[in-house]
Amino acid sequence: xxxxxxxxxxxxxxxxxxxxxxxxxxxxxxxGKLIEERSGGVLKFHIASLYPMLYRLEKRALITGRxxxxxxxxxxxxxxxxxxxxxVLASHRTRWExxxxxxxxxxxxxxx
Amino acid sequence: xxxxxxxxxxxxxxxxxxxxxxxxxxxxxxxGKLIEERSGGVLKFHIASLYPMLYRLEKRALITGRxxxxxxxxxxxxxxxxxxxxxVLASHRTRWExxxxxxxxxxxxxxx
DNA sequence: CTCCCATATGTGGCATTGATACATATATGG
DNA sequence: CCATATATGTATCAATGCCACATATGGGAG
Numbered sequence: 001x002x003x004x005x006x007x008x009x010x011x012x013x014x015x016x017x018x019x020x021x022x023x024x025x026x027x028x029x030x031x032g033k034l035i036e037e038r039s040g041g042v043l044k045f046h047i048a049s050l051y052p053m054l055y056r057l058e059k060r061a062l063i064t065g066r067x068x069x070x071x072x073x074x075x076x077x078x079x080x081x082x083x084x085x086x087x088v089l090a091s092h093r094t095r096w097e098x099x100x101x102x103x104x105x106x107x108x109x110x111x112x
Numbered sequence: 113x114x115x116x117x118x119x120x121x122x123x124x125x126x127x128x129x130x131x132x133x134x135x136x137x138x139x140x141x142x143x144g145k146l147i148e149e150r151s152g153g154v155l156k157f158h159i160a161s162l163y164p165m166l167y168r169l170e171k172r173a174l175i176t177g178r179x180x181x182x183x184x185x186x187x188x189x190x191x192x193x194x195x196x197x198x199x200v201l202a203s204h205r206t207r208w209e210x211x212x213x214x215x216x217x218x219x220x221x222x223x224x
Numbered sequence: 225c226t227c228c229c230a231t232a233t234g235t236g237g238c239a240t241t242g243a244t245a246c247a248t249a250t251a252t253g254g
Numbered sequence: 255c256c257a258t259a260t261a262t263g264t265a266t267c268a269a270t271g272c273c274a275c276a277t278a279t280g281g282g283a284g
Contacts, residue, residue: 010122010241010270012215019219029261039214049242051263074250074261096221100212102151103124107131109208111223122241122270141232161271163234186232186279 013045013053015096018081018089021063027076028054054079062088125157125165127208130193130201133175139188140166166191174200 020031031054032047054077057063062085065077081089103109132143143166144159166189169175174197177189193201215221 009124009211012121012211012219013242015219015221016215022220027261033260035218038218042210042214043218046243047261048244048246048263053242072251076261093219093221096215096219097223098154099121099124100221100223102154103128103208106147106150106155107124107127107205107208108134109127109205109212111209111212125271139232145231158272159232160234160273160275165271184280188232 012043013049014057015089015092016043016045017050017053017057018062018085018092021079021081022086022089025066025078025080027068027078029076031079057085061085124155125161126169127201127204128155128157129162129165129169130174130197130204133191133193134198134201137178137190137192139180139190141188143191169197173197 016035017031020026020034026034028050029047032045032050035043035045054063054065058065058079061082063079063081065079067075068078069075100111104111128147129143132138132146138146140162141159144157144162147155147157166175166177170177170191173194175191175193177191179187179189181187212223216223
């Protein structure tokens, strides 16, 4: 798949994954594709890094996965967000908004 | 000094430092203080992490440092931005703007 | 006078994050 | 038949920044 996440930003993957499983269950490969598509190619998450991230999120009970097998398709693991995941996602959004505002002020970034 | 940088964001320190030495020479401790002050306490960079970052930036010739000794004061190392540093800072700003926009779209962050 | 705090710089160890290389498996199209 | 897209997974590695610790000085509180 793609190249890199952001401007060498580490720490955005979690909010991205949580946001993408917020409304419906999705599997790993799909999440990776969506991050790239919806960001217009700006955010590219290495698919191989995505799976360990999903296991961590599941271990922390922010998402839950379940295997789905269909004839003529490779098995897929679909993840849904949990109640705790929603709380963490909400707090992530607040923190990111504050962070972006602060970075804008201190580093002189203009946002459209 | 403070607690943490952002929402567990790694990769923002470089643009912060470069932006703060953009207009005038500053020393490490001052930079750390300014990041915290100007961000209203949102961005707190561990001062101990700042010095290695400054050495890296100097090694990459994005900033240049010089020792200043005054009677009755501990020696300070003042850093200025280089021409190459300005180029990198400008590109960082562009990349961050794109990144923030993309994150806003994909992760559903609203920015004021 | 002594102790603590703010200032100021520095080192070493550590955890987390995500890149990268590699491996496996299946369906589809050329 | 082979390449490509889909789909998941493991192991190794580098970078980033947290944290503990160390050093040094000046000023203010007790």
